[in-house]
Amino acid sequence: METKRFSIQDIDAAAAAIRGGQLVAFPTETVYGLGADATNVDAVKKVYAAKGRPSDNPLIVHVAHPEMVAQYAEVSPEAATLMKAFWPGPLTIILPIKPHALAPEVTGGLQTAAFRLPDNSATRRLIETAGVPLVGPSANTSGKPSPTTADHVLHDLNDKIAGVLDDGPTTVGVESTVIDMTVNPPAILRPGAIDAAMLEPIIGPVQTEAHHVAASEVPKAPGMKYKHYAPNAQVIVVAPTDFVAALRDYQSRTEHVGILATDEILAQLPPELATFSLGHDVRTAAQALFAGLRYFDNHPNVQFVLAQVFPTVGLGSAYMNRLLKAAGGARFDSGRV
Ligand code: TXA
Ligand code: MG
Numbered sequence: 001m002e003t004k005r006f007s008i009q010d011i012d013a014a015a016a017a018i019r020g021g022q023l024v025a026f027p028t029e030t031v032y033g034l035g036a037d038a039t040n041v042d043a044v045k046k047v048y049a050a051k052g053r054p055s056d057n058p059l060i061v062h063v064a065h066p067e068m069v070a071q072y073a074e075v076s077p078e079a080a081t082l083m084k085a086f087w088p089g090p091l092t093i094i095l096p097i098k099p100h101a102l103a104p105e106v107t108g109g110l111q112t113a114a115f116r117l118p119d120n121s122a123t124r125r126l127i128e129t130a131g132v133p134l135v136g137p138s139a140n141t142s143g144k145p146s147p148t149t150a151d152h153v154l155h156d157l158n159d160k161i162a163g164v165l166d167d168g169p170t171t172v173g174v175e176s177t178v179i180d181m182t183v184n185p186p187a188i189l190r191p192g193a194i195d196a197a198m199l200e201p202i203i204g205p206v207q208t209e210a211h212h213v214a215a216s217e218v219p220k221a222p223g224m225k226y227k228h229y230a231p232n233a234q235v236i237v238v239a240p241t242d243f244v245a246a247l248r249d250y251q252s253r254t255e256h257v258g259i260l261a262t263d264e265i266l267a268q269l270p271p272e273l274a275t276f277s278l279g280h281d282v283r284t285a286a287q288a289l290f291a292g293l294r295y296f297d298n299h300p301n302v303q304f305v306l307a308q309v310f311p312t313v314g315l316g317s318a319y320m321n322r323l324l325k326a327a328g329g330a331r332f333d334s335g336r337v
Contacts, residue, residue, distance in 0.1 A: 003154060004163035008122040014165050015129035018043075022162035023050055025139040025153045026062075026126055028118035030090050030172045030192070031146040031290070032153050033062065033136025034161065035126070044105040044135055050160045053142040058108035059135040060092050060116050060176075064127035069115050072101040072133070078203050079181045085202050088119035090176040090193045106135055112182050122167050138175060139164070145229045145290040145326065148173055152294060173287035174318045179206065191318040193286075228325040231293045231305065233258060235327035237320075238306045239334070240265060246332040247273075250304045258299065260292045260307040274299050282310045286319045293326055306332070 006014045006024070014024045018035060021043040026035045034051060036043040038061050048055050061072065066083040069075055073095035075083075082093055097113045107113045116136075118124070127134055138146035141156040150166035157164075177192030179199065187207040188196060196208045238246045243265050250257045258274040259266065262285065266275050276292040278285035285308070296302050307323055309331075310316040 001159060001162060003158050003161055005150060005154070006163050006165045008165065008167055010165075011122065011125050011129055014126055014163055015131075017162045018126070018130040018132070018134065021046075023047060023160075024126075024162055025147075025150070025157065025164040026118075026120070026123045026134065026136065027150075027165060027167035027170060028062075028090075028120050028123060028136075029088075029170060030118070030175050031148055031170055032139040032150065032164070033060075033118075033123075033134070034139035034153075034157070035062070035134040035136050037130065038062075038102065038106055038133040038135045040132075041103045041105055044103060047135055047137065048105070050157055051137060051140070051142045053137060055105070056108045057137075058110055058114065059106050059137050060114040061102070061106065062123070062127060062134045062136045063115060063117050064124045066117060068133055069095070071098075073097050073113060073115065076181060078186070081202055082179070082181070082199070083117070086194055086198075087117040088124065089117075090119070090172050092116040092176045092178045092190075092192075094178065094180040094182055094189070096182050112180075114178060116176055120167060122165060126165060143228065143230055145231065145293040146175060148287070148290050152291070155294070169287075169291075171287065173289060174315075174322055177318070183207075191321050193315050193318060195314050195317060197314070229290070229293060229322050230326060230328070231297050232300065233296050233302045233305045234330065235260075235293070235305045235307050235323070236330050236332050237309055237323055237327045238332040239309045242332055242334045243269060243306065243308075245334055246306050249332070250306065254303045256301040256303045258296045258302040258305040260289075260296075260305055262308060265308060274302050278308060282314070282316045282319060285310060286315050289319060289322060 139153045148170045177194040178190040180187045
């Protein structure tokens, strides 16, 4: 099947493909999602197959209006308040499902499901025109960095899906915050652009502890246990003040070292390196992170990528969560050299 690139003028054709049980990737403010009719079990199964995703990792249900959620889940007053405050936006809300409302393929067999109303008007029109909610995991091959452009989607899924709705690069760049509203106090299962400091004035205290889960346990957010965002090179996380020392250390092992850092850091380093700019602050860094990780996959010589640390506050927590997964936890320790 040749994958079509739909423009935002082609919503009707994209919606027809969805209604026909096919897969169409869609843009959101965070990353591109791999869309399928959430009420069509065969279509949902195709999503797992196209991504190579383990079937116990549940999918987010994307809606066009907050009212669509009540058909499938119990919406508490607190959950309704969150929707009002943050939707459309990068917040995914876990709710208890109504019996038999969603196929087990969508929820990974859980009695809860994840809902999100993305801040992209073309995608909201797509959902409305299709007339069904869309499942939408990130539209990458499982284990690879999430896609922030239609080209990233095509790189991973060309010929495996019917189409991709191209609305240019995404703006936030890291996936939505996932908040579990089925526990008390509510728990952030995945950090994103909407952090505890933004949620707490609306719903009171939330749990933010990192959920470290061994592969054998049943985790709260099943997706968190799998290898993620991994480029071919080994990523090493480096503090802004350590780049010169880290470069000296890694260049003593190989001449093929890549740098993923802000312009300010790049300006301090020798010009002949393979580099990808993270722009100038945490906002541009979050936007560019996955594109940067993918960039070094196109430079197969690069063995190590030295990637910049940001403070773990606000969006920085989401950025560092993804970067540390990409690095498998590897950090440059300046005391070591
Ligand atoms: O920004 C995003 O959320 C993007 C865009 C496309 O909307 N989507 C996305 O989907 O990141 P995905 O499938 O890559 O990540 C969904 C996360 C996974 O970690 C999954 O395990 C978790 O949400 N999740 C889904 N349903 C859940 C549930 N019922 N309980 C706990 N975690 C759940
Ligand atoms: Mg994903």
